[in-house]
Amino acid sequence: MRRWGIVALLVLAPAALEARSLVLCYPGGGVKARDAQPSTEKMLRLVEQLGGWKAGTFEPFFTAKADECERWMVEKKPDFAIVTLGYWLDHGASDGWEPLVQPKVHGKTTEVFRVVVRKGTYRDLEGLKGKALGGTPLAEPRFVERVVFQGRYRLSDFDARPTQQALKALRALHERELEAVMVNDQQYRSIDSLPFGGELEAIFQSEPVPLMGVVGQVQRTTPDERKRLQKAMQGFCGHPDGKGFCELFGIDAFLPANGSVYDAVRALWK
Amino acid sequence: MVGWALVPWIALIGIGCGAQRVRLDGVSECPEDVPSRPPDPPSYQDLACIVVAAREAPSLTAAQHRVVARAASDLAAGETDTSRAEALADEGLEHARKALTQEDHPVSHYYVGMLWGLAIARRPLAALKALPSIEHHLRLAAQGTPDEDAGGPLRVLGMLYVKAPAWPQGIGDTDKGLELLEQAVVTHPEHPLNLLFLAQALRDNEAEGWEQRVPDLVRQAQELLERRDFGWPARRWRRELESLAH
Numbered sequence: 001m002r003r004w005g006i007v008a009l010l011v012l013a014p015a016a017l018e019a020r021s022l023v024l025c026y027p028g029g030g031v032k033a034r035d036a037q038p039s040t041e042k043m044l045r046l047v048e049q050l051g052g053w054k055a056g057t058f059e060p061f062f063t064a065k066a067d068e069c070e071r072w073m074v075e076k077k078p079d080f081a082i083v084t085l086g087y088w089l090d091h092g093a094s095d096g097w098e099p100l101v102q103p104k105v106h107g108k109t110t111e112v113f114r115v116v117v118r119k120g121t122y123r124d125l126e127g128l129k130g131k132a133l134g135g136t137p138l139a140e141p142r143f144v145e146r147v148v149f150q151g152r153y154r155l156s157d158f159d160a161r162p163t164q165q166a167l168k169a170l171r172a173l174h175e176r177e178l179e180a181v182m183v184n185d186q187q188y189r190s191i192d193s194l195p196f197g198g199e200l201e202a203i204f205q206s207e208p209v210p211l212m213g214v215v216g217q218v219q220r221t222t223p224d225e226r227k228r229l230q231k232a233m234q235g236f237c238g239h240p241d242g243k244g245f246c247e248l249f250g251i252d253a254f255l256p257a258n259g260s261v262y263d264a265v266r267a268l269w270k
Numbered sequence: 271m272v273g274w275a276l277v278p279w280i281a282l283i284g285i286g287c288g289a290q291r292v293r294l295d296g297v298s299e300c301p302e303d304v305p306s307r308p309p310d311p312p313s314y315q316d317l318a319c320i321v322v323a324a325r326e327a328p329s330l331t332a333a334q335h336r337v338v339a340r341a342a343s344d345l346a347a348g349e350t351d352t353s354r355a356e357a358l359a360d361e362g363l364e365h366a367r368k369a370l371t372q373e374d375h376p377v378s379h380y381y382v383g384m385l386w387g388l389a390i391a392r393r394p395l396a397a398l399k400a401l402p403s404i405e406h407h408l409r410l411a412a413q414g415t416p417d418e419d420a421g422g423p424l425r426v427l428g429m430l431y432v433k434a435p436a437w438p439q440g441i442g443d444t445d446k447g448l449e450l451l452e453q454a455v456v457t458h459p460e461h462p463l464n465l466l467f468l469a470q471a472l473r474d475n476e477a478e479g480w481e482q483r484v485p486d487l488v489r490q491a492q493e494l495l496e497r498r499d500f501g502w503p504a505r506r507w508r509r510e511l512e513s514l515a516h
Contacts (some may be wrong), residue, residue, distance in 0.1 A: 167437040168445060190438030 009218045020225075023078040024062045026071035027089060027139045046241050051232030066139055079220045080229060085212040085262075086143030089269040092215065099257035101233040102213040102227055106250045109261070110208035111185040112150045113137060116200045125149075125204050128180050129157050134169035135182035138162035143183065146268050148208065170194060210261045213254065219232070230256055278450035291325075292357045294318040294345075302326075308341065311501035314348065317341040321358075324365065332378070335369035338362065339381040340345075346388055346504035359388035376414025383407035386427045401434055401441050412450075420461035428454060432471045438474040444475050455487075462500065462507055465491035469514055488515050 009257070024040055044058040061076055064068050073081065081097065088097060102109050115125065115133070122128050133155075137144055139162050141155045146266070160179065163169035166187045172178040174196040180203075183191070191197040214233060216226040233254040237246035301317035304327055309316035320341035330338065330372060342362025349355040366381035383404050390396045408430060411423035419425075428450030434442035451468040458464055469487035472480040488511050495504055495511075 095499055165436050165444060167443060171445075193438070 005182060008173065019059060019145075020056075020057050020080065020221075021059045021061065021076055021078040022082070023069070023072050023076055024060060024079040025073075025084060026062070026064050027066035027069060029082065046239065047229070047232045048133075050235045050239060050265040051228040053228075077220065078217065080216050080227075082214055083212065084140060084143070085147070085209065085265065086140035086214060088212055088262075089147070089265060093266070097215040097219040098218050098226065099212065099259060099262065100214045100216050100230045101254040102257045102261065103209050104252040104255055105185075105211065107252060108208075109255060110210050112188075112208055113144075113182060113184055114188050114202040115180050115182050115204035116170075116173070116188070116191070116202050117180045118176075119199055119201045122180065122203055125153055128203075131159060131179035132161055132177070133158040133180045133182065134161045134163045134165050134172060134178040136163055136169070137182045137184060147209055147265050148182070150207070150268055167194075170196075170200070174199065177187045209265060213257055232249065280362070291361065292354050294322055295312070295320060297355075304330055305337055306331065306333045308337050308344075309501075311499045312341070312344045312503065314345070314502045317345045317502055321345065323362065330365075330368070332369045332372035332375065333366040336375070336377055336381060339366035339369065339385060341380065343385055343388070344501070344503045348505045350506075352392065356389055356392065359385050363389050377413050377418050378421050379407040380411035380415065380418055380426070383411060383430075384422070387430060398440060399434070401430075405430060405441055406435075419458070421458035421464055424450045424454040424457070425461075425464050425467050429467050429471065432475070444471075444477075447471060448475070448477060460494065461489075462491040462494040462504070462511075465494070466507055466511055466514070470510070473514065484514065 022044065023033075040060040040062050044060055045055055046255040047053075048055055048057055058080075061072055061078070063072060069083070069087065072078070073083070073087075073095075080100075083092075083097070086238060088099070091097070092099075105111070115128070117128070122131075137148065138155065138160050139161070145151065145154050158180075163172075163181075166181075166183060168188075169178060169181045170183075170191070173181045188202070214229065215228060218226075234256065237251060237253050296345075297315060297318040300322055302323060303321055304323050311322075318341075320338055324334070324341075327334075339362040342358045342365065346355040346358040346362065349358060363382065363385040366378055366385055369375065370378040370382055383406075384401060386404050386407070390400060390444040394428050401509055405427070408427040411418065412427050416423055428447045429442065431443045431447030431450065434440045435448075436442040436444070448468075448471055451464070454461075454464040455468050465487045469484045469491070471477070472487075473484050491507070491511055492515075495508060500507070
């Protein structure tokens with residue numbers, strides 16, 4: 001009996017100790033890879049603990065550059081990834097990426113995108129055609145055209161100027177270097193904290209877009225591993241080391257991602 | 271998506287690490303009293319003696335607390351072991367806060383802001399919560415005593431804006447940070463740390479013309495270090511300049 005236990009352990013050990021990689025993409029987010037890498041590693045140590053992996057099993061790769069993300073997702077062949085919804089819609093299904101969890105932020109698992117202008121300058125997107133439009137979401141043009149604008153506008157309809165930092169874009173709007181800025185939910189909620197926030201207004205609001213979370217590669221991971229990661233993330237906000245962060249960033253919980261949640265946006269992508 | 275809250279959240283996450291009092295070896299024949307002015311240039315022996323004397327002192331004046339805060343900060347700056355550097359920063363912060371309790375002085379605000387930032391650099395959750403307070407102290411210092419430590423308040427506040435998570439997650443503002451760092455270099459080109467910080471910020475943000483400016487700034491800073499003895503903290507500056515040069 002004891003011998004069988006040892007044999008089983010030897011057979012299972014290679015799989016249990018196998019290194020796992022995670023690519024974390026954050027294009028247009030204003031977070032520097034150099035600053036984010038150590039923190040990402042610490043987060044993964046907690047995930048490993050919660051998922052029953054040996055400490056150091058996961059190797060993270062953080063990038064804030066869209067082109068680097070595309071390259072790493074191919075070159076590094078990660079087992080898990082944190083990608084944008086735009087990336088997942090573009091490559092996800094065909095490359096075997098399965099959504100595992102999505103965050104619930106301020107009670108919602110969706111977000112809305114808006115286009116803001118200086119008050120009284122424009123009434124709708126029609127009036128903005130040919131004008132300078134900035135913002136961090138523009139780092140993913142296809143996503144903006146197909147999902148945010150639902151195919152009604154192309155970025156070439158505007159003078160599109162993607163921005164690395166939302167504050168920079170909003171300041172440029174205030175200083176009349178831009179005529180409009182596309183913002184996400186979190187940026188829109190914080191506009192009032194800016195000294196000129198009261199001088200801006202939204203003239204466009206998208207339909208709710210589901211938040212994307214952690215995805216697992218179905219060919220390189222087992223269903224059990226994906227389940228473990230999903231479970232670890234679900235327990236994250238309840239852990240003393242994870243709770244503070246979840247509270248601080250308004251994340252209520254991580255919920256198991258149901259593939260059907262993304263059906264509507266996938267239909268828009270085709 | 272770009273607006274999705276999970277990624278910035280992960281980028282800032284961290285798990286707390288505790289601090290403990292650092293043992294300062296190789297120090298002998300220290301004066302019993304804490305001076306009321308910091309040593310110049312600050313050798314390891316001078317700095318360590320100040321911290322050791324402060325540990326034994328029954329009470330200190332506000333000026334002495336500031337000297338201890340500065341000594342701990344300089345010791346931390348030259349320290350290669352990150353845990354020791356953090357513990358020294360913690361100890362210095364304690365003194366800076368005591369100085370501030372005794373007397374509302376802009377130099378004390380500078381030390382509180384700087385040491386608080388150093389002490390929690392590897393504790394991102396604590397850092398994120400503390401950022402607005404750190405900014406407050408450094409702004410008071412920049413307004414009240416911008417020339418302290420050869421532009422220290424401008425330099426540290428500038429770096430805080432460059433390093434902090436960007437709006438709306440944090441107070442980070444690259445443009446504002448670079449502006450302050452440029453200002454520190456213009457007003458105090460004689461301090462190598464002003465040149466080093468600006469070079470790091472330009473490179474990290476790939477700011478316009480950084481490829482030309484960074485080697486120039488590095489060379490100027492290295493020349494300053496050749497010409498004058500900046501003491502114990504310069505050990506680390508040299509290493510960082512070296513890594514920037516390659």
